[in-house]
Amino acid sequence: MFLLDVRYNPENSTITRWIKDGAVCRPVREVFYPRIYISCKPELLSLVASLPGVKHTNYEEKSTWLGKGPEKVISATIEPNAVYEIANMLEAKGCSLYNIDLDPVRQYMLEHGLFPMARLKGDVLDDSQYSIDYEIPELVSMELSVTPGREKGIITMGDPISRITLGNTFIENKDEGEMIAELNREVARANPDLIITEKGDSFELPYLHYRASLHDIDLQLGREKDILPEGSGKSYFSYGRIIYKPKGYMLSGRLHLDRSIFVFREGGLLGLIDLSRITGIPMQELSRLSPGSAVTALQVNQALRDGVLVPWKRNLAEYWKTAEELLIADRGALVIEPKVGLHENAFEIDFTSLFPNIMVKHNISPETVLCGCCPDSEKRVPFTHYNICQQHIGLIPRVLKPLIERRMTYKRRIIEFPLRAEEYEMKQNILKWLLVTSFGYMGFNKARFGRIECHESITAYGRDILLRTIELADDMGFEILHGIVDSLWVKGREPEKLCELASHEIGIPLELKGEFRWIVFLPDKSNGVGALNRYYGVMTNGKLKVRGIETRRSDTPKLISNLQDAMLGKLAEAKNASEFYMKIPEAIGLLREYTRKVLGNDCEFSDLIFKTHVSRGCDEYRQFNNQLAAMKQLKQEGIETLAGQSIRYIITDHKSRSWQKRVMIPELADDDTQYDRAKYYEHLLRAAESMLLPFGYTQERLDELMKGKMQKNLLIYGIS
């Protein structure tokens, strides 16, 4: 038997465990009240106990912050819907509140030592949360998709369903209400454990539910009555950009997983199960979270197990420096300006998981950096000279160390067990993302266990490590071509020796990432100086590595990335520098083919689409631009674009100031639509320039080259 899912209903304070027992999946229910902690005068216990909604109170010994000894606090179990009201009231009375926004499901699992997908024997756990080799139940998984009955134009909720696909079953050519009723029956009959959709949260499920409501039918996809999410999605800030997140359509007793969401995309089902087990977050919820939340969950779990409470709204202003102070203390990571142009026989060497390894090796955690117990510690952060605790290992290293080891185990197994390589690859990949975000979280002022001095210390160690490695490489006679954060590009002999020596000296593994037959570092187009993250090259295994240019960007039309990919493919045929130079004319020949196609009006609309995320609503833009024009067209069609959603458009008349004329959203394009040939021609030249600028091919020069041979073609195509 396995614990497929745990759900909580705050209306009746009931926990439901969904037990997968062979082919059967059954609910087991019990009443459960979340527990909060209050730090205040002990006399307040009777007041707390008398509050409406409070079930049970007690005194407990708990630590209220990392590194602090236990103290007497009040614990109270409370009706879930009363938690925030009571917390606010007590906070106003001067109490400090803890474990307030801890999801009841996770509290329940922690209290009972349970975790998602755990194997059970009767009612008891028969599994170990952090084991690597665990059994998973046979899960019945079905893909669900819906096709609306509209060939072109903008699809809206108003369009009736044309076809529903569930697994291998097609439901079509029927009255819409009958189709939905059949879907209900089919789901009940096939009884899957997982329903997987492409974009279920933003499209399939809300659309199906809406269509069902028109026929007075209840769509029933879960093993228990579906509860629709209330309200619309949310726009939030992440990775320096606004993201739109739709409300999650979660099912009871059956898991709805949306393929387009991060964790599922990066780790697949097995990665999701693995992460769900170690974080204790149920799969449906986890599949909709960012890796940062998973990292926080691991930290919170560890803290709770250590008897440390989780503060409510922790955002200690005095910890956070002003922007100016930050600028002085945090010079960020080290960067060596790349040498622009072509290089033969270059090596890329990287420190694996540099920042997480620094945190573990140097014991960096909010309670260990500048700790009160070791002011004279011998462990000092480079540049800043902060003292680090020598007596206790911090929360962060204790969480990260097993994570790094787990990932290393999976990475080893990719090689040891080739038949299961794909599975281990997905599992290590998802863990990699957790490690990456664990660093950024330190500098995030809303992070539960973040602290800016930790962030600073990590980058300081990073600078120190890269500087020492450069020195070592220099001593060994290597030429340094480029360096950034945790990577170096060097030219010389026997890079393995450098890696070995540096790994030994630094104590963090330095890996040989690749040997390049040749690599081109590109300049900043505005000043010709080497740009930090713009390069392309071919490794000795024949693989291309490309960064920073148009083809890597998600907003680039296919036409442009196709050109660059073709040019890269052509250049990649070169085995060395002299062959590379000989390939340049052929690459320019490809540019000629593409420009002819564009000017000859011979392009597919689908290749011309720009796609960008909008950062704000239609009325909030200060500047008129292409995407605003596209948003206005959508709005006229009755579709509101929310911050974080993406929009697509084709440029039709780039110089026009009119939002109707300037661009065209693809849904409205027809045979009469004329794209802006001059503009796409310009974009092609720029894309070629991006790659060939170090060799003297500017946009102007390329334009002349095209025009020189273009005269005849212009006549053929009849363009003047």
Place this chain on the structure above:
DNA sequence: ATCACCCGGGG
């Protein structure tokens, strides 16, 4: 010239 706005990582 300066400001506005978008994208990026890894395998």
Place this chain on the structure above:
DNA sequence: GTGTACGGGTGAT
């Protein structure tokens, strides 16, 4: 229910 800071590009003002 959430990474920040910043370099790089293009385009508007």
